[in-house]
Amino acid sequence: MAQTKVIALTGNQAAAEAMRQINFDVAAVYPISPQTELMGFFAEYVANGEVDTEMVAVDGEHSALATCIGAAAAGARTITASAGPGIAYMVENMYVASGMRIPMVLLDVNRALSAPLSIHCDHADSMLTRDTSWISIFSENAQEAYHNIIMSVKISEKAMFPIIVNYDGYIVSHSIEDVEILDDETVRNFVGPSDIHRIPYPLLDVDKPVTYGATAQPDYYTECKYQQHVDFLKVYDIVREVFDEFAEISGKKYDFIEEYKTEDAEYIGISMGSSFGTLKDAVDRLREQGKKVGAIKIRLYRPFPVKEIAQALSKAKGVVVLDRADSFDGIGGPLFKDIASALIASENRPYLHNFIYGLGGREIHEEEFMRAFERLERLEKGVDTRENFVEYLQVRE
Amino acid sequence: MAKKRPIALLSELASHKETFGGDMPLAPGHRMCIGCGIPPIVNEIILAINEPVIVSNATGCLEVTTGVYPVTAWNVPWIHVNFQSAATVIAGVETAYKVLKKKGVIPADKKIHFLAFGGDGGSYDIGFQALSATAERGHNVLYVCYNNEGYQNTGYQKSSATPIGAYTKTTPVGKAKVGKQEPRKDLTMIMAAHGVPYVAQASPHIFRDLTKKTKKAISMPGFKFINVLEPCTLSWRFSPEDTMRLAKLAVETRYWPVYEVINGKYWKVNIKPKKPKPIEEYIAAQPRWKHVLKYPEILEKIQKEVDEKWNLLLHLEEMSKKLAEDEGVDYEELFKVPED
Numbered sequence: 237m238a239q240t241k242v243i244a245l246t247g248n249q250a251a252a253e254a255m256r257q258i259n260f261d262v263a264a265v266y267p268i269s270p271q272t273e274l275m276g277f278f279a280e281y282v283a284n285g286e287v288d289t290e291m292v293a294v295d296g297e298h299s300a301l302a303t304c305i306g307a308a309a310a311g312a313r314t315i316t317a318s319a320g321p322g323i324a325y326m327v328e329n330m331y332v333a334s335g336m337r338i339p340m341v342l343l344d345v346n347r348a349l350s351a352p353l354s355i356h357c358d359h360a361d362s363m364l365t366r367d368t369s370w371i372s373i374f375s376e377n378a379q380e381a382y383h384n385i386i387m388s389v390k391i392s393e394k395a396m397f398p399i400i401v402n403y404d405g406y407i408v409s410h411s412i413e414d415v416e417i418l419d420d421e422t423v424r425n426f427v428g429p430s431d432i433h434r435i436p437y438p439l440l441d442v443d444k445p446v447t448y449g450a451t452a453q454p455d456y457y458t459e460c461k462y463q464q465h466v467d468f469l470k471v472y473d474i475v476r477e478v479f480d481e482f483a484e485i486s487g488k489k490y491d492f493i494e495e496y497k498t499e500d501a502e503y504i505g506i507s508m509g510s511s512f513g514t515l516k517d518a519v520d521r522l523r524e525q526g527k528k529v530g531a532i533k534i535r536l537y538r539p540f541p542v543k544e545i546a547q548a549l550s551k552a553k554g555v556v557v558l559d560r561a562d563s564f565d566g567i568g569g570p571l572f573k574d575i576a577s578a579l580i581a582s583e584n585r586p587y588l589h590n591f592i593y594g595l596g597g598r599e600i601h602e603e604e605f606m607r608a609f610e611r612l613e614r615l616e617k618g619v620d621t622r623e624n625f626v627e628y629l630q631v632r633e
Numbered sequence: 634m635a636k637k638r639p640i641a642l643l644s645e646l647a648s649h650k651e652t653f654g655g656d657m658p659l660a661p662g663h664r665m666c667i668g669c670g671i672p673p674i675v676n677e678i679i680l681a682i683n684e685p686v687i688v689s690n691a692t693g694c695l696e697v698t699t700g701v702y703p704v705t706a707w708n709v710p711w712i713h714v715n716f717q718s719a720a721t722v723i724a725g726v727e728t729a730y731k732v733l734k735k736k737g738v739i740p741a742d743k744k745i746h747f748l749a750f751g752g753d754g755g756s757y758d759i760g761f762q763a764l765s766a767t768a769e770r771g772h773n774v775l776y777v778c779y780n781n782e783g784y785q786n787t788g789y790q791k792s793s794a795t796p797i798g799a800y801t802k803t804t805p806v807g808k809a810k811v812g813k814q815e816p817r818k819d820l821t822m823i824m825a826a827h828g829v830p831y832v833a834q835a836s837p838h839i840f841r842d843l844t845k846k847t848k849k850a851i852s853m854p855g856f857k858f859i860n861v862l863e864p865c866t867l868s869w870r871f872s873p874e875d876t877m878r879l880a881k882l883a884v885e886t887r888y889w890p891v892y893e894v895i896n897g898k899y900w901k902v903n904i905k906p907k908k909p910k911p912i913e914e915y916i917a918a919q920p921r922w923k924h925v926l927k928y929p930e931i932l933e934k935i936q937k938e939v940d941e942k943w944n945l946l947l948h949l950e951e952m953s954k955k956l957a958e959d960e961g962v963d964y965e966e967l968f969k970v971p972e973d
Contacts, residue, residue, distance in 0.1 A: 262732060264725070288732060292770065302763070305714050307726065310726040311733065329718070430738050432733065432738060439710040445708055447705035447707050449714055451696070456702045
């Protein structure tokens with residue numbers, strides 16, 4: 237076990253600390269709130285020579301990712317970070333990065349999408365990346381963000397897929413909490429040194445010229461995508477492997493999902509990111525009232541933990557999925573559809589309901605989540621009726 | 634114009650690897666049009682460089698025809714990300730090289746040059762922001778625009794490099810409007826205004842000039858830009874064997890001045906046609922554009938633009954000589970190409 241120390245850090249400071257310890261080769265950045273502070277902290281490390289990283293301050297998020305693709309294909313360990321509209325601007329290149337099987341890390345300091353403009357947290361930005369074949373991990377707090385970033389490097393390089401580490405804008409990025417920091421040597425040994433041969437075909441190996449980003453006609457496009465499809469399903473095992481390796485150095489064992497009082501729960505609430513603490517509080521208060529309720533947090537969002545979810549919900553009567561983004565499609569939020577899909581082969585499918593909450597930084601309180609559970613129970617028992625699977629939890633009338 | 638000739642079978646060409654340059658940086662067997670000016674530009678440039686190169690490519694004619702899965706025509710490391718990112722991607726590669734050299738991962742004596750190729754769409758329009766930003770950050774990169782004055786890969790739409798009056802699919806010749814309404818943007822001047830070490834215009838028919846410019850460019854650390862006119866047989870609609878003839882006419886009519894700029898302040902016009910040909914001769918050779926010969930007012934605008942730009946360049950050249958003299962700098966020395 238490694239030496240650790242506990243320091244009071246904001247989410248952005250913890251992320252910057254992970255970046256410093258990993259000592260990425262290249263970081264491409266473009267400012268956008270609430271990510272700006274993170275790159276500001278990291279720029280200080282660069283300016284003071286505490287890292288070897290070349291930081292490239294580019295002309296936009298599209299270019300940030302293009303820079304990362306070039307650097308990572310060359311053989312460098314590479315990171316960028318963004319939020320909200322910046323993520324939206326990156327999406328074209330996200331497909332390119334995963335299609336070319338280039339490992340790299342993207343920190344998404346989750347922020348709402350315009351319009352109306354909001355710099356505050358929700359998950360609409362990350363939901364844009366659902367189908368990009370990037371591995372996606374959500375963090376509940378600064379501690380998890382710190383751990384996830386360290387693990388993400390290894391996951392991405394083993395899987396040969398790029399990875400997103402999400403943490404909630406302002407709620408996590410700007411809140412101070414105690415964070416247990418590993419020592420530098422442990423982190424550097426865990427991720428391993430810079431080496432262009434971490435990837436099979438680095439551009440910088442000029443004696444073995446390779447072609448990256450070819451055109452594929454209808455005779456081959458499907459085969460390329462099929463390879464991507466098959467390999468993306470291998471990510472589950474790789475993530476599990478890295479979670480295990482990380483437990484050995486940190487003592488902290490992560491799983492794809494985190495369950496709270498679900499053992500005997502009749503009704504289960506599911507959320508991602510910072511609201512999980514509030515959800516657990518709501519569970520505790522309802523338990524005090526004698527309600528058998530529980531909560532699940534999704535940590536690994538892509539690939540989606542289908543089996544784990546099906547297993548965890550196998551005994552529940554009802555499930556309320558709490559989405560921090562709307563899909564505007566008459567079905568439900570993105571997470572709701574994922575959960576519903578995960579249950580498609582379940583024999584005793586629980587009653588499913590969906591609430592949209594926390595948009596554009598709207599604070600969420602345990603009473604509101606309690607209300608979500610209560611509505612779920614009444615619907616499941618046939619006391620209430622509904623017009624749609626999806627409802628808004630926090631609208632001012 | 635020459636008569637049409639029979640075309641050799643690909644299988645026959647492929648069996649003559651040595652004769653047909655199978656070890657060229659951009660090997661034969663790619664799918665570019667017969668008579669396309671791009672392959673000679675690419676090979677002239679890469680062959681002028683003695684050390685290894687890594688190439689990034691914007692989406693466009695060059696890209697879609699040379700790396701078609703599962704085959705590639707590229708004998709050098711090559712990457713394509715998308716339309717607007719050629720400059721940024723090569724900046725990423727160059728940054729990786731820089732930091733990995735610093736970390737000792739790449740040997741200190743390992744010299745690699747970083748090249749980007751983009752068409753005018755990828756350079757003048759959609760990739761303009763990325764190009765400008767890469768120049769501003771001073772990455773050690775040579776960016777080459779092969780300028781065929783329109784979106785040729787998508788079937789010829791207008792770009793900001795398309796000249797006034799020219800037909801394109803998005804600027805047709807109709808009763809109310811005759812081709813493109815605006816004059817072409819001058820990207821070379823804009824790049825020179827970035828104050829980068831080296832900016833040049835070149836034409837593929839003067840391969841020694843292009844070779845010299847490439848050698849000069851890579852001898853200077855920092856960002857370099859060369860804009861090469863690339864007459865497009867398909868969309869400009871001239872016969873495939875006339876590509877170099879068109880390029881020559883563009884220079885002889887002063888439509889495409891061949892010049893270079895050091896540090897954004899010292900200008901040199903490399904070729905000064907003693908008896909410039911009238912612009913009509915160049916226009917008449919291009920069915921995409923020759924309808925303007927019937928419109929004296931458009932023709933006048935074109936000739937005026939050409940004359941004014943030419944005059945400006947000569948003045949900039951004169952001014953540069955005086956400036957160099959004032960600064961005690963040897964003007965001729967500035968443009969010398971170092972020995973290999």
